[in-house]
Amino acid sequence: MRHALDNEFVLNYARPPADAVRSQAIQHHQQVRARLGDTDYVTFLQGSYSNDTALADMNDVDIVAVRRGMGGTGSAPLSAEQWSTLFRAVGDKLAPLGPWKQEDKCIRLNTPGVRVDIVPAISLGNTPAEDPITIYSFRTGRQKKNWPHGHQARGRQKSDATHGHYKQAVRLFKYWKACCFGSRKVAPSYYLESLLYSLPNELYAGDLATNFVTLAGEIGRRYPSAHGSLSRIAGEGNLLSPDEWGADAFREFLGRLAIARADAERALREIDSERARSAWRAAFNGR
Template identity: 30%
Template sequence: MSFSENQLDTWSSQGSVTQSAATYQTVSNVLNDKDSPFWLKSFDTFLQGSYGNDTNIYADSDVDIVIRLTSIYYSDISDLPPLDKANYELSRSSAEYTLPKFKDEVTSWLTQKFGPGVKAGSKAIFIPGNGSRRDADVLPCAEHRHFLTFPANGGVKYYEGIVFWAKDGTKIVNYPKQHSANCTLKHQNTNTYFKRTVRIFKNMRNRMIDEGRLAGGVAPSYFIEGLLFNVPNQLFGSTYWKTVNNCIEYVSRADTSQFRCANGIHWLLRDGHPVCWSLQNFQTFMSALKKFWA
């Protein structure tokens, strides 16, 4: 299918941000209300997803909001040598407040403030929108630390992220702040082409779904951002058509087994991992994309 530069330019445009910003502010104000049952706990709130990363298109709807408990943290010490693991164990103390308790209190508080339409899903809490507010998904989670070193006399190093458990018991660790920071740096280093190119790919994915070329859910926006994050910076720029063509050609010939998610920590393509794109879905997306683009 032939795509004009004007069509790609239209697809590169960012969707509305005014209503999403207002939605985040409204929900954030409720979460940070001093009358909430979790007010005395330490936590932070921030946007993630397409609106948080400025890759939203006009078809995007839900605003993704993270509320991260920082009074406690969960950890991964699998990469520590034995001595550092011993140092870590000596430093640990038990915590009475837990993530499940935090999630229950956040759900109850949001229901009290936004009504019975609030529903706790497998991962996030859904808040229905109204005339001035978009639908929102609030993800209660806790701080996660993947320790790299733990010497006895300071100098501890770790990746700081988030952790939560889905309803089926699946543990999910991710790094949304690193993802966002890396996408912004990539955008700057590609003469502001990266995020615009992500939007083009998202619009092409949506068009393929509408035309029955691709099933929904095969290519989430998060993985599209991760895929394009691995394309060398010099392949972005000049024109949108050339940029998209360069990206498709590069991914088609690259060793994609070495691609990382945009957070720079997780592998992008692995089977059996909740934060990785399955090989089958990736291959299905690329096959449909190349036929759509040709």
């Protein structure tokens, strides 16, 4: 579809981090790995940076630290005391890098420029580097499985199959949800990414603005309510459940997305470029 929105204007809404920020993330990982050592821990980057879905204003880096010698296939869950011991051990090793604080699921380092979250974990696979891994929430007192390696691999495959449009769309939708919901956890990034992953590759065929309208419309068609099934990108379980993406939050997300889609569609119909930009900004809550 031809429209009056110039490509560079729309791309600014899905801009990835600058090379300097990427270099800083790699440096923090190297420092953490050096402090923890390879004998006791396997470390790797996870989250938006490693999955190439981070936005330009990325200010946090997630690093997983899998403890060797714990877990494994068929292993019993760790006790709360064992998790507390593991968190303290990781924090003590990282202390030379700066002050640290135990958060719900991570050790948070206060470093200049970029916040570094180190997630202690154990692997339930045959080796510490295999999925699934298990992390722990002190808030809920529960362990939770994650499949970070599978997530990363399938994300790359989806990106290749869509000529890069998938991850570009993920960044655009993440920017949209930040504009609409701020820090409220109405549409957490992992759920949003999984939602976009569930859509057919052929929908990622136009320019970024057209894709936003097409994808938003398909989400509304496939998920007209909070009832249904949404699979993880890798792993098991339904994300449209009370323990994951709850019904109230999902309904609010769908409602705001429908309004944004109407504004973005109007932007594509406008002949005048300034009016088109104005309608596009309306879709992004005036941003």
